[in-house]
Amino acid sequence: MDVQLRNNVKVVGPPGAPVVVLAHGFGCDQNMWRLVVPALAQRHRVVLFDYVGSGGSVLSAWDEDRYSSLDGYARDVTEVCAALDLRDATFVGHSVSAMVGVLAAQSAPERIGGLVMVAPSPRYIDDEGYRGGFTAEDIDELLASLEANYLGWSSAMAPVIMGNPDRPELGNELVNSFCATDPAIARVFARTTFLSDTRDELRQVAVPTLVLECSQDAIAPREVGAYVHAQIAGSQLITLDATGHCPQLSAPEATVQAILAFLETRR
Amino acid sequence: MADLTVARRDTEAGPVLLVAGELDFVQAPVLRQHVAELALWRGACLTLDLSRLEQCDSAGLTVLLLARERARAAAADLVLAAPPPKLRRTLAITGLDAVFTLRPDEGSSGLRRDEGSSVA
Amino acid sequence: MCRTGDVDEPFESGSETGTDAAFTALLEDSAEELYEAAPCGYLSTLMDGTIAKINTTLLDWLGMERTSVVGRLRFPDLLTVGGKLYHETHYAPLLRMQGSLRGIALELKTADGGRLPVLVSSQVKFGSEGEPLLIRATVFDASDRRAYEKELLHRRQEAERARAEAEAARRQAEADRGRLADALAVLQQSLVPSSLPAIQGLESAVYYQAASPEQLGGDFYDLFPVDDKRWAFFLGDVCGKGPEAAALTSLTRYTLRAAAVHDPEPQVALRTLNAVLHERYADSGDPRFCTCLFGVVEPDPRTGRALVRLASGGHPSALALRTGGGAELLPTPGGMLIGVLPDARMRTAQTTLNRGDTLLLYTDGLTEARTGPDAGSMLGEDALLSFAAEHAPAAPRELIAALTGLLADATPGPTDDTALLALGVPFTDHAGTADG
Missing domain, CATH: 3.30.450.20 (PAS domain)
Known part of the structure; x- marks a missing residue:
């Protein structure tokens, strides 16, 4: 299958400019980046995509085995990079995608030359000598919350939501459409995300890295941001004055500024 | 494959079963059941009219031998009437031509369609 | 919950003063109070x-x-x-x-x-x-609604679990069927030898095909030494199919092996088998029979000839393909279907195989296979004899290969178990076997 179609790939910005790949995390889709894309695309080629199973991706390409490990998502990234023949791109990953980016940069170092990790966490569940912020029971509760909210999701409507990425007005008629997806797929993504432990991968990072954390983040608390920063040699940590887990939505200007400054250092 | 049909007619001499179709492993139990349900008496003659028998395998032979046992137990006789050439040959190969009483013609066993009971 | 329908509609009240009072009360319900005390x-x-x-x-x-x-x-x-x-x-x-x-x-x-x-x-x-x-x-x-939704969710999860269980049961059944097929295959192998022995001055070949993996075959054969010069062989067909037939096949095979070692004279071995089957099954209410050709062959490497003594228990005659061309039936008259009478008549016939001669034993799966353009006619004994004559002379392996080809093109007959056993004296003095 055509990867660009499969992952609903969108490219904006001047051709030939340095490339920035924006990857969404668990929950919604590439629309998460809508407030930062215009500023980034002025002087950069911006690549947007949806992981298979999210947003406007081709749902039939979803496979439970593949997407039950973060490697499956990393393959989506490297396959998108290969399809566009990207070289030395900067990968901006939000939330779980930050760690997906670490994995992708390991398997395709020629394609990914820099990482921006937005609100990253290598492990959400507390461990001995490590505080991720959650217990295993908390994650079970999240899965229950997902169940409760997918009752209104109708598979009959999925083609309308998923199949018309070019006509967002169709999606807009459906409440909550940006985060709508097949509940079975969302459950797998949630489990894969919140049960992951990729702490060991952090020390393998060999590319320039910016860690962007929020000052008040219920999902990735500041001590996790400090941990990530400490584990990645030579990384830069910026704490945005933002509440919540999605600074690209709650503090888009500050987020853009931090990303652009990092991109400047890579020119 | 032709289904096996068995039609019974009772004569003074004894019951006559017209056996038509293929007497094989699958269908032999049909004839076996008919034979088991027959009323036989001392000196009676059970006739199996085989003129319309198309096929008879080893399971078929077994049922013919069972009919013989059934008749013997009731001190009755068993006659195989009008066995087709192929069955004759099988009986000869298996030495059973010396065990059964064979009669070349259908004789009085001829049965019209509207007579007797017919069971598929 | 916010339920607008809970409020009585004041305008439908019948009393004029009542309506006024209700309306006044509504007006006094300030926005602030509505906000604070809203449902x-x-x-x-x-x-x-x-x-x-x-x-x-x-x-x-x-x-x-x-x-x-x-x-x-x-x-x-x-x-x-x-x-x-x-x-x-x-x-x-x-x-x-x-x-x-x-x-x-x-x-x-x-x-x-x-x-x-x-x-x-x-x-x-x-x-x-x-x-x-x-x-x-x-x-x-949303307590009430959530309870209802939880119930729905619970039901859906139960349905999914039931579906998963049904799927697991289906897989289990499939695995069970596979195991049963494996067990049947092992059992089937115990009914016929896994390979034929190599015999100095004698070549052998065999073909064996059971009706289906689920049905144990009723055909059987064997080839084994009875002393340092002679080899016994037999091939036959038990009446019926399935486990009961397999039990009979097993009994038959081991009875004949034991009988042959005791006295390899063919008619004696078959009479022993007859007595055993008759005693075992005649009064059981479920009589069981078999047909069988039993022979003893004595190859003489010095002369290159083999003496064959053969008896039949209700089985179709063996064929001999001669080295100079042509084929003939080896009549074994008088042999009775085994297990019918307490004291069956059997007689031994005798023939000699010269260099290049081949003896063929077969079950009716071969002669009842349907051939021809419309698969409408059975091969039959006469056509088999002609086929053999056309192929003579043929070494055992060649003959079995030719007949296997014939069966491959044919529609199986009603008795689709088939066993073929060919024994021949090779032109050169070396032992040889081939399994079908």
Whole structure:
């Protein structure tokens, strides 16, 4: 299958400019980046995509085995990079995608030359000598919350939501459409995300890295941001004055500024 | 494959079963059941009219031998009437031509369609 | 819950004064009072979630004081941990992107440690420049609805579990069937030799095909030494199929082997088998029979000839393909179907195989195979004899190969078990076997 179609790939910005790949995390889709894309695309080629199973991706390409490990998502990234023949791109990953980016940069170092990790966490569940912020029971509760909210999701409507990425007005008629997806797929993504432990991968990072954390983040608390920063040699940590887990939505200007400054250092 | 049909007619001499179709492993139990349900008496003659028998395998032979046992137990006789050439040959190969009483013609066993009971 | 229908419609009241009183009461129901005492919760927060305003109804549900909430807590602080995660991954981003959302199911933590299922709808209030100012939310008590939904969810999960169980059962059945097929295959192998022995001055070949993997075959054969010069062989067909027939096949094979070692004279071996089967089955109410050719061959490497003594128990005659061309039936007359009479007649016939001669034993699976363009006619004994004559002379392997080809093109007959056993004296003096 055509990867660009499969992952609903969108490219904006001047051709030939340095490339920035924006990857969404668990929950919604590439629309998460809508407030930062215009500023980034002025002087950069911006690549947007949806992981298979999210947003406007081709749902039939979803496979439970593949997407039950973060490697499956990393393959989506490297396959998108290969399809566009990207070289030395900067990968901006939000939330779980930050760690997906670490994995992708390991398997395709020629394609990914820099990482921006937005609100990253290598492990959400507390461990001995490590505080991720959650217990295993908390994650079970999240899965229950997902169940409760997918009752209104109708598979009959999925083609309308998923199949018309070019006509967002169709999606807009459906409440909550940006985060709508097949509940079975969302459950797998949630489990894969919140049960992951990729702490060991952090020390393998060999590319320039910016860690962007929020000052008040219920999902990735500041001590996790400090941990990530400490584990990645030579990384830069910026704490945005933002509440919540999605600074690209709650503090888009500050987020853009931090990303652009990092991109400047890579020119 | 032709289904096996068995039609019974009772004569003074004894019951006559017209056996038509293929007497094989699958269908032999049909004839076996008919034979088991027959009323036989001392000196009676059970006739199996085989003129319309198309096929008879080893399971078929077994049922013919069972009919013989059934008749013997009731001190009755068993006659195989009008066995087709192929069955004759099988009986000869298996030495059973010396065990059964064979009669070349259908004789009085001829049965019209509207007579007797017919069971598929 | 906000249920507008709960309020009596005052205009439908019959009394004029009653209507006035109700209407007056409505007018006195100020906006502020309506807000505070509404049958649903109201909540306004800053864009970062900090609670700026909350109505009494919601505070009552939470069991909290206004002073400990307003300006002190953020909306996610009211939620369970799962709800917080959902808030961060779905609720907040959606609200930013869409400006509004409806009917999100969440659970509030109440002061007494309880949980209140609610449905939340939110709307962002924008300033004159289009900048987001605050978030207004209505909160509906969804205890009843959530209980119902949980029931639905529970039922769906049960249905999914039942489907998974059915699928597991189906797989189990498939595995069981596979194991049964394996067991039957092993059992089937015990009914015929796994390979034929190499015999000095004699070549042999065999073909064996059971009707189906699920049905144990009723055909059998064997070839084994009875002393240092002679070899016994037999091939036959038990009446019927399935486990009972397999039991009979097994009994037959071991009876003949034992009998042959005791006295290899063919008619004696078959008479012994007859007595055993008759005694075992005749009075069982389930009589069982078999046909069988039994022979003893004595190859003489010095002369290159082999003496064959053969007896039949109701089995089709063997064929001999001669080295000079042509084929003939080896009559074994008088042999009775085995197991019918307590004392069956058997007679031994005798022939000599010269160099290049081949003896063929077969079951009726061969002669009853349907051939011809419409698969309408059985091969039959006469056609088999002609086929053999055309192929003579043929070594055992060649003959079995030719007949296998014939069967491959044919539709199996009603008795589709087939066994073929060929024995021949090779032109050169070397031992040889081939399994079918």
